[in-house]
Amino acid sequence: MSVLVVMEQRDGKLSRMSFEALAAGQQIAGILDVQAQAAVIGYSDNAKIAGVERVFALDDPLLTEYTPDGYTAAIEQLIQAQQPQAVVFPHTYQVRDYAPKLAARLGKVLISDVVAVKAEEASPVFVRQLFQGKLNADVKAASEQQFVSIQAGAFRVSEAPAARAPVERFPVKLDASQIRSKPEAPFREAQRSIDLGAAEVIVSVGRGIKEKDNLPIVEALADVLGAELAASRPICDNGWLPMERQVGSSGQTVSPKVYFAIGISGAIQHLVGMKGSKTVVAINKDENAPIFEAADYGVVGDLFEVVPALVDEIKKVKA
Amino acid sequence: MKIIVSVKQVPARDSSLRAGSDGKRLDETDLTYEMNEPDAYALEEALQLKEKLGGEVVVLSAGPDRVAQTIREALAKGADRAIHVQLNDGTQLDPLAAARLLAKAVEAEKADIVLTGLQSDDLGYGQTGVIMAELLGYAHATIVMEVEPQGDHVRVKRELEDGWFQNVLLPLPVVLTIQSGIKKLRYATLMGIKKAKTKEMKVISSGELQAEFATGLTIERVYVPQRNKQSQIFSGDAKRAAHELAEKLKFEARVI
Numbered sequence: 001m002s003v004l005v006v007m008e009q010r011d012g013k014l015s016r017m018s019f020e021a022l023a024a025g026q027q028i029a030g031i032l033d034v035q036a037q038a039a040v041i042g043y044s045d046n047a048k049i050a051g052v053e054r055v056f057a058l059d060d061p062l063l064t065e066y067t068p069d070g071y072t073a074a075i076e077q078l079i080q081a082q083q084p085q086a087v088v089f090p091h092t093y094q095v096r097d098y099a100p101k102l103a104a105r106l107g108k109v110l111i112s113d114v115v116a117v118k119a120e121e122a123s124p125v126f127v128r129q130l131f132q133g134k135l136n137a138d139v140k141a142a143s144e145q146q147f148v149s150i151q152a153g154a155f156r157v158s159e160a161p162a163a164r165a166p167v168e169r170f171p172v173k174l175d176a177s178q179i180r181s182k183p184e185a186p187f188r189e190a191q192r193s194i195d196l197g198a199a200e201v202i203v204s205v206g207r208g209i210k211e212k213d214n215l216p217i218v219e220a221l222a223d224v225l226g227a228e229l230a231a232s233r234p235i236c237d238n239g240w241l242p243m244e245r246q247v248g249s250s251g252q253t254v255s256p257k258v259y260f261a262i263g264i265s266g267a268i269q270h271l272v273g274m275k276g277s278k279t280v281v282a283i284n285k286d287e288n289a290p291i292f293e294a295a296d297y298g299v300v301g302d303l304f305e306v307v308p309a310l311v312d313e314i315k316k317v318k319a
Numbered sequence: 320m321k322i323i324v325s326v327k328q329v330p331a332r333d334s335s336l337r338a339g340s341d342g343k344r345l346d347e348t349d350l351t352y353e354m355n356e357p358d359a360y361a362l363e364e365a366l367q368l369k370e371k372l373g374g375e376v377v378v379l380s381a382g383p384d385r386v387a388q389t390i391r392e393a394l395a396k397g398a399d400r401a402i403h404v405q406l407n408d409g410t411q412l413d414p415l416a417a418a419r420l421l422a423k424a425v426e427a428e429k430a431d432i433v434l435t436g437l438q439s440d441d442l443g444y445g446q447t448g449v450i451m452a453e454l455l456g457y458a459h460a461t462i463v464m465e466v467e468p469q470g471d472h473v474r475v476k477r478e479l480e481d482g483w484f485q486n487v488l489l490p491l492p493v494v495l496t497i498q499s500g501i502k503k504l505r506y507a508t509l510m511g512i513k514k515a516k517t518k519e520m521k522v523i524s525s526g527e528l529q530a531e532f533a534t535g536l537t538i539e540r541v542y543v544p545q546r547n548k549q550s551q552i553f554s555g556d557a558k559r560a561a562h563e564l565a566e567k568l569k570f571e572a573r574v575i
Contacts, residue, residue: 068449068459093480097461100414100446101453109415109535112444125539131441134336135345138539180458182488186479201574225575237500250478258574279572281564287554288335293546297567300554309561317569 002037002053003029004084006075008092012044016157017090023155024117025088026051028148031119032085039078041071043167050162056082056170062179063172068098069179074172075102081170084145086124091149103147110147111139113268115154132267133290152249152272194228194244196252201227201260204247204274205235208263208284208303212240217307218262224314230254232270248273263303266291283307320374320468322365323428324398325421325435325447326358328382328389332440338541344411345541354389357436361497363504364466365434366397372468375399377428381420383408387520394515395507401520402428404528413534414442418450423528425455430492432473437462437496445496452494459494460487464501 005025007018022038029036035053042064043057058074071094079087079102087103089095091113103110116127118138126139126148141147196202203222209215222229229245236246247254248270255276262283264270271294274280282295283303292298299306330336331351339346354362365376378393380386381404390401402424406412412420425433433452438445452459464484465476477485478498507515525532551567553560568575 093462093478096445097449100444100449101459104415104418104450104453109413110444110446111536112414112446128443129544130345130443130541131330131334131336132443133544135338135541136544137541140537140539142533142535142537180490181460184486184488186483186485188482189484234500249480250482252482258568258572279568279574281568286333286335287552288543290544292550292552293544295550295552296572297564298550298552299557299560299564300552301557301560305557306561309558310564313561313565314568314575317565317575 001032001034002082002084003032003034003086003088004079004082005036005038005052005088007038007040007049008090008094009040009042009044009047012046014040014047014049015090015092017092017150017152019157020152020155021088021090021150022049022051023157024114024148024150025086027117027155028086028088028124031117031122031124033122034085037082037084038165039075039170041074049165051158052165055165055167057167058170058172060172060174062174062176065183066094067179067181067183068101069181070174071098072102072105073174073178076105077172078170079106086146086148089149091151095149099147099149106145108143108145108147109141110149111141112149113151114148115151129268132265133293134288151268153275196228196230196245196247196254199228199254200257201225202230202247202254202256202258202277203227203260203262204230204232204264205241205262206232206264206270207234209235212238214304215240217304220311221260221262221307224311224318227260232264261291261295262307264291265289266294320368320372320432321377321428321430322368322374322432322434323377323379323425323430324358324362324365324393325379325433325451326362326389326393327355327436327439328352328380328386329355329439329441332356337543342540342542343538344409347409352385352389354392355436355439355441357438357440357497357499359436359504360499360501361434361436362393362396362398363502364497366505367502368432368466368468377402377430379421379424380404381412381417381525382406383410390520391515392507394518394520395511396505397511400518403520403522405522405524411538413536414444414446415450415535416530416532418447418454419530419532420525420528421447422451422454423530424523425451432491433457433494435494435496437498448494448496455492455494457492457494458489459496460489461496462498463495464498466495
């Protein structure tokens with residue numbers, strides 16, 4: 001019996017989220033009193049994995065490019081051979097693409113996007129967010145074998161030095177006819193001309209602004225602070241601000257000295273892009289908005305009243 | 320081209336939410352509902368594909384009676400007909416059970432393309448489309464931004480992380496989960512709303528579909544998350560709150 005952590009690499013480098021999933025997997029293994037193991041498709045010797053009993057390296061020419069059919073078949077074979085008690089993934093875009101398929105093929109439900117693990121009489125209880133973080137749920141798997149994916153930033157990666165785990169090649173049997181999708185090379189769209197990553201102060205605006213014509217309200221705050229203007233995804237999707245000003249998992253990652261989140265509820269996709277900020281100020285009318293969880297200072301109130309008042313106050317302070 | 324769009328009805332975005340008295344599910348009293356936003360984009364994509372290629376758009380939704388309202392909205396926007404898989408009030412489905420039901424309904428229709436949103440705004444598992452594809456034996460792609468049919472294939476643009484994208488060619492039939500915000504959503508016209516009343520809405524009870532209903536997980540508790548970070552929160556009068564915040568930013572955080 002074991003807990004199997006499926007780690008993800010790109011160009012031979014394991015992602016940070018993979019190590020966070022490993023930390024979660026080690027915790028789950030502790031609760032179940034079994035060993036943790038890791039698996040990597042496309043393993044490279046640069047990958048240093050410690051704190052597991054062994055690492056399975058899965059390789060096949062048909063796994064060079066990611067496809068949901070190829071990855072599902074390969075990991076299914078490893079699971080059938082090892083029969084782990086739990087299979088743990090990082091909740092990446094790639095995992096979201098194939099892990100539900102894999103779990104369903106084995107008749108199981110993936111408990112996706114888990115933010116914490118608790119122990120209840122030697123079995124793990126998983127904490128998930130509902131309604132974009134407004135509520136939490138404690139969830140238990142009904143099956144013996146459990147499938148879990150771990151949200152970015154929810155677990156701390158162990159920095160303690162540890163011996164590198166032995167690597168074992170796991171042979172997979174794949175046939176080209178199993179793979180239905182033909183991926184082309186990944187690409188990036190036009191170069192970004194605005195580097196929000198270098199900004200010291202950012203004023204970021206979300207759905208709470210309601211319409212494009214209201215943007216001058218936050219622009220005034222950005223002006224008085226000498227800040228860069230940024231936004232959450234829906235604002236850029238609507239074309240109210242250019243895509244290059246988007247902060248979050250599909251936009252830029254920022255770490256300014258101060259980040260003002262104005263009318264942003266704080267869905268995880270946004271939080272991962274700005275949680276490295278030194279000081280976070282949130283203004284939102286919903287006192288239960290998850291953004292307040294990330295905020296050092298918060299104002300619960302109507303942004304259309306609070307922001308202009310704040311602009312006046314900052315002018316006074318600066319004068 | 321036959322396109323099925325699977326949509327979910329979810330509590331409206333600004334709802335104030337609390338756990339029910341059993342502490343295990345959402346308190347649904349006084350909630351208003353709307354179409355899950357990513358599903359609204361899936362519907363828009365379906366309608367635009369039909370306008371380009373012809374064919375039929377069938378809207379599919381599972382839920383209690385109230386779901387009919389969301390289905391009518393989809394019909395008013397231009398879907399041709401609908402299938403309502405009726406569930407008892409308060410039925411909670413995990414993603415596998417939901418996908419089993421929906422896949423059964425799709426199976427009978429033999430669609431070329433099944434579209435749905437990449438995730439729901441309520442439970443947020445983000446799995447239903449992918450599991451449907453597995454159960455139906457269809458190919459799939461997730462987080463899709465653009466759909467370009469090419470004969471018996473479809474080429475899609477997928478979003479990857481950190482601003483990367485990828486085009487993928489897939490054989491039909493296919494399930495695609497659609498990213499929010501990829502097109503401008505249309506409004507239902509008065510004519511559309513009028514026409515929707517004459518369109519077919521087939522109601523199937525979940526029992527009729529004979530899908531396996533066993534749930535793969537148990538929800539032990541639903542609750543408002545505790546704040547970990549020490550946040551200083553100001554509320555009440557806006558001017559006063561702004562004044563207090565500015566003082567803190569100057570003298571405590573020293574950032575202005």
